[in-house]
Amino acid sequence: MRGQADRPVDQTGLRRLNLSRVLRSLRSDGPQSRALLARRTGLNKATTSSLVAELEQRRLAQLGAIVAGAVGRPSQLVELRPRAVCGVGLEINVNYAAVAVLDLTDQVLFSKRVPLDVVELGQVAVIDLLAELAADAIAVMREAGNWVAGATVAVPGLVDVENGVVQHAPNLRWREASVAERLASRLDLAPEAISVDNDANLSALAEHAVGVAAGVSDLLYLTGEVGVGGGVIADGRLVRGATGFTGEVGHMPLNPAPAECGCGRRGCWETQVGLAALLRAVADPGDEVRDSTHDLELRLRVIAARAAKGDARTRTALAEIGSALGVGASILVNVLNPTAVVLGGYFALLGEWLAEPARRELAERVMATGSCRLVLSDLGFTAAVRGGAHAALDRVFADPSIAPTEIVPTEVPHLGGIA
Amino acid sequence: MRGQADRPVDQTGLRRLNLSRVLRSLRSDGPQSRALLARRTGLNKATTSSLVAELEQRRLAQLGAIVAGAVGRPSQLVELRPRAVCGVGLEINVNYAAVAVLDLTDQVLFSKRVPLDVVELGQVAVIDLLAELAADAIAVMREAGNWVAGATVAVPGLVDVENGVVQHAPNLRWREASVAERLASRLDLAPEAISVDNDANLSALAEHAVGVAAGVSDLLYLTGEVGVGGGVIADGRLVRGATGFTGEVGHMPLNPAPAECGCGRRGCWETQVGLAALLRAVADPGDEVRDSTHDLELRLRVIAARAAKGDARTRTALAEIGSALGVGASILVNVLNPTAVVLGGYFALLGEWLAEPARRELAERVMATGSCRLVLSDLGFTAAVRGGAHAALDRVFADPSIAPTEIVPTEVPHLGGIA
DNA sequence: GCGACTTAGTTTGTCGATCCAACAAACGAA
DNA sequence: TTCGTTTGTTGGATCGACAAACTAAGTCGC
Numbered sequence: 001m002r003g004q005a006d007r008p009v010d011q012t013g014l015r016r017l018n019l020s021r022v023l024r025s026l027r028s029d030g031p032q033s034r035a036l037l038a039r040r041t042g043l044n045k046a047t048t049s050s051l052v053a054e055l056e057q058r059r060l061a062q063l064g065a066i067v068a069g070a071v072g073r074p075s076q077l078v079e080l081r082p083r084a085v086c087g088v089g090l091e092i093n094v095n096y097a098a099v100a101v102l103d104l105t106d107q108v109l110f111s112k113r114v115p116l117d118v119v120e121l122g123q124v125a126v127i128d129l130l131a132e133l134a135a136d137a138i139a140v141m142r143e144a145g146n147w148v149a150g151a152t153v154a155v156p157g158l159v160d161v162e163n164g165v166v167q168h169a170p171n172l173r174w175r176e177a178s179v180a181e182r183l184a185s186r187l188d189l190a191p192e193a194i195s196v197d198n199d200a201n202l203s204a205l206a207e208h209a210v211g212v213a214a215g216v217s218d219l220l221y222l223t224g225e226v227g228v229g230g231g232v233i234a235d236g237r238l239v240r241g242a243t244g245f246t247g248e249v250g251h252m253p254l255n256p257a258p259a260e261c262g263c264g265r266r267g268c269w270e271t272q273v274g275l276a277a278l279l280r281a282v283a284d285p286g287d288e289v290r291d292s293t294h295d296l297e298l299r300l301r302v303i304a305a306r307a308a309k310g311d312a313r314t315r316t317a318l319a320e321i322g323s324a325l326g327v328g329a330s331i332l333v334n335v336l337n338p339t340a341v342v343l344g345g346y347f348a349l350l351g352e353w354l355a356e357p358a359r360r361e362l363a364e365r366v367m368a369t370g371s372c373r374l375v376l377s378d379l380g381f382t383a384a385v386r387g388g389a390h391a392a393l394d395r396v397f398a399d400p401s402i403a404p405t406e407i408v409p410t411e412v413p414h415l416g417g418i419a
Numbered sequence: 420m421r422g423q424a425d426r427p428v429d430q431t432g433l434r435r436l437n438l439s440r441v442l443r444s445l446r447s448d449g450p451q452s453r454a455l456l457a458r459r460t461g462l463n464k465a466t467t468s469s470l471v472a473e474l475e476q477r478r479l480a481q482l483g484a485i486v487a488g489a490v491g492r493p494s495q496l497v498e499l500r501p502r503a504v505c506g507v508g509l510e511i512n513v514n515y516a517a518v519a520v521l522d523l524t525d526q527v528l529f530s531k532r533v534p535l536d537v538v539e540l541g542q543v544a545v546i547d548l549l550a551e552l553a554a555d556a557i558a559v560m561r562e563a564g565n566w567v568a569g570a571t572v573a574v575p576g577l578v579d580v581e582n583g584v585v586q587h588a589p590n591l592r593w594r595e596a597s598v599a600e601r602l603a604s605r606l607d608l609a610p611e612a613i614s615v616d617n618d619a620n621l622s623a624l625a626e627h628a629v630g631v632a633a634g635v636s637d638l639l640y641l642t643g644e645v646g647v648g649g650g651v652i653a654d655g656r657l658v659r660g661a662t663g664f665t666g667e668v669g670h671m672p673l674n675p676a677p678a679e680c681g682c683g684r685r686g687c688w689e690t691q692v693g694l695a696a697l698l699r700a701v702a703d704p705g706d707e708v709r710d711s712t713h714d715l716e717l718r719l720r721v722i723a724a725r726a727a728k729g730d731a732r733t734r735t736a737l738a739e740i741g742s743a744l745g746v747g748a749s750i751l752v753n754v755l756n757p758t759a760v761v762l763g764g765y766f767a768l769l770g771e772w773l774a775e776p777a778r779r780e781l782a783e784r785v786m787a788t789g790s791c792r793l794v795l796s797d798l799g800f801t802a803a804v805r806g807g808a809h810a811a812l813d814r815v816f817a818d819p820s821i822a823p824t825e826i827v828p829t830e831v832p833h834l835g836g837i838a
Numbered sequence: 839g840c841g842a843c844t845t846a847g848t849t850t851g852t853c854g855a856t857c858c859a860a861c862a863a864a865c866g867a868a
Numbered sequence: 869t870t871c872g873t874t875t876g877t878t879g880g881a882t883c884g885a886c887a888a889a890c891t892a893a894g895t896c897g898c
Contacts, residue, residue, distance in 0.1 A: 009440070014429075230754070241757065246756040334667050
């Protein structure tokens with residue numbers, strides 16, 4: 001549900017493009033005067049004023065404080081308008097569904113997470129439940145007078161982004177699920193405003209936009225879940241690959257011990273650093289942390305607590321997994337040469353014990369020494385929804401003219417009593 | 420020597436963009452009528468005519484055959500103009516320097532290759548020699564009335580593309596070489612028309628543009644030289660990474676036998692599939708193919724001949740290297756999910772024996788089964804220069820208005836004798 | 839062989855977006 | 869208080885694309 005070509009062919013297209021330039025400058029450079037905005041965008045002062053006026057009417061920007069103190073006429077700041085235009089991020093995972101709504105300033109306006117058993121419920125019921133969740137959030141937003149720019153669904157699996165179809169999500173046991181279509185029929189949103197993407201991709205976007213790697217234009221996101229997911233951002237753009245498989249890093253054949261993997265192959269990286277490998281390494285069967293009926297996050301905290309206490313087995317296991325993580329990451333870093341590797345999912349939760357061994361391997365194996373740092377995500381399990389909301393908002397930043405204009409009561413000028 | 424931001428801010432910028440759209444459509448869709456061009460670009464017929472006229476004046480396009488036979492008025496084809504505007508590709512490698520000049524239709528207008536010992540000559544002498552080579556080519560072009568759009572130098576090493584500086588080229592023993600600057604002072608070209616890039620990157624561009632993977636927008640290029648180089652194109656764009664190290668795939672730690680690598684580490688992929696590994700595997704010391712005073716291409720042909728004859732040692736060695744190539748490639752394919760993997764350098768020359776074992780490993784290890792094919796480059800050792808020439812021409816495709824207008828004698832309309 | 843139809847390309851006038859230059863507004867500095 | 873500086877607005881001027889009407893040049897059907 002994307003894919004219109006770049007088409008600034010006529011003057012209105014040019015206007016769209018310049019509106020976008022100004023809006024994006026407000027996002028990346030913060031509040032600033034129209035004069036500065038003009039210098040930064042290379043546009044004329046007069047044009048900039050006109051563009052800002054239009055952004056105001058579309059409720060995307062607003063005039064703020066007046067800054068005096070310097071030589072010359074004081075300037076009035078232009079800033080992104082909070083709580084007026086928002087984007088909806090949705091997520092389906094094995095154990096839960098979630099929503100988050102962000103505004104243009106990346107403020108969270110709404111957030112909800114419900115546990116559920118996706119495999120048991122089945123595709124249709126889950127999507128309908130997600131639609132309800134989304135509809136609620138959208139209703140709340142509209143009641144508050146906000147305009148909803150769009151919604152993006154994060155799914156752990158292979159997604160045909162163009163058509164909004166989940167092609168294969170092994171952990172959900174889904175195949176060929178037309179998520180966007182089904183959602184569109186249940187939500188009061190334009191079809192092109194609804195999209196679906198891989199969860200690691202969206203998490204990478206979130207880290208790029210607001211997380212620990214904000215503004216980094218080349219980054220690699222690695223998340224430890226049931227599998228191992230990867231999201232790649234190169235030169236500020238998400239890399240999806242020819243068929244959307246980019247980031248299927250869990251199945252790199254790296255494990256020297258040819259352990260069997262769920263994918264049918266042997267020696268996959270996942271068999272070293274996946275969640276199953278972690279649990280097997282830190283505890284025997286029957287241990288509470290291996291009881292999958294318990295909440296994953298709680299079990300991970302138990303593991304973290306044991307490591308903190310100095311439990312030898314736990315520490316050794318985490319150190320080994322950290323090393324394996326570093327070895328795999330070093331390969332990716334040599335190929336992609338990112339500025340930062342961001343660890344998410346359980347990697348972030350146990351990062352305190354995983355990061356150091358991983359960094360050691362990286363330092364030893366990476367060619368571009370010193371140019372890449374390894375950091376832990378602080379978005380936790382909300383990275384995907386935030387990324388989704390951000391992706392939805394990106395539609396507005398790319399083309400601000402899709403935002404509706406406020407119906408301004410056209411100030412009929414008083415003509416001194418004449419009709 | 421690049422990096423102006425995207426700046427279609429005013430109407431002339433819009434015009435530039437539309438000129439580019441038309442020109443690129445001519446490249447990708449071939450000769451076509453103005454009416455069809457208008458439908459394809461989404462521009463108005465009148466606008467398209469005007470744009471084509473300007474492209475004609477800049478000698479980028481020309482009117483060609485008239486196509487009749489269908490209902491309606493016959494159409495006149497518009498096509499890229501051959502032999503009028505050209506780009507220069509340059510290459511420095513360990514044993515040779517090379518030039519190639521291409522026109523807009525990818526025709527080779529000039530080509531030359533001179534053997535030399537780069538290490539012995541030293542930076543300054545080599546660059547000066549390259550400048551001479553380039554100056555000759557440019558002189559020939561200008562004599563023929565052609566306009567030279569720019570020149571791009573391919574270097575086997577890490578390049579700061581922005582500033583045209585070779586930061587480190589181990590095989591050349593170069594460090595911090597201001598190639599672009601030095602070349603600019605010796606060539607009659609604008610500084611911004613001269614750029615430098617990694618040879619594998621440019622080769623990947625060549626394969627993307629004219630080679631076996633023409634038009635493929637997600638591809639991985641792997642070249643076997645002294646080291647192993649990689650070039651990544653994702654979504655039609657070259658991926659360079661944060662510091663230009665993208666494609667340093669030779670040093671992925673994959674070799675289970677921890678053989679020592681030139682980089683100081685152990686177990687690098689290069690120690691399995693690099694040229695040194697090949698030569699060691701196929702022949703004992705003293706064998707003619709290991710005599711580095713001979714031309715590499717000839718020695719490779721000897722190896723190919725032995726394999727063709729059925730020599731057991733050669734065949735076994737090639738099969739093993741092919742497998743190792745496949746294992747490494749599978750990792751990259753899982754990460755990047757390209758449509759095609761193109762093998763260049765010595766991989767292509769010995770491709771007949773390397774490809775099959777490599778394909779077997781790929782088939783076994785790649786997640787996105789069936790979506791990626793492995794092919795051999797047919798550009799041989801000219802891939803880098805061709806890619807360079809293409810990169811130079813890309814400046815024109817991106818902004819046709821940089822091409823000079825032909826001085827057309829402005830037809831003063833006869834005003835019936837009145838002064 | 840002729841008119842009806844179809845498609846290619848041009849001409850003319852209009853619209854719209856940006857730019858430029860002049861100007862008003864509001865302040866600091868001397 | 870005056871001068872210089874900077875912000876933001878106003879009123880043409882310019883330029884590029886578009887729409888619609890028109891000319892050109894063929895095919896098709898009878």
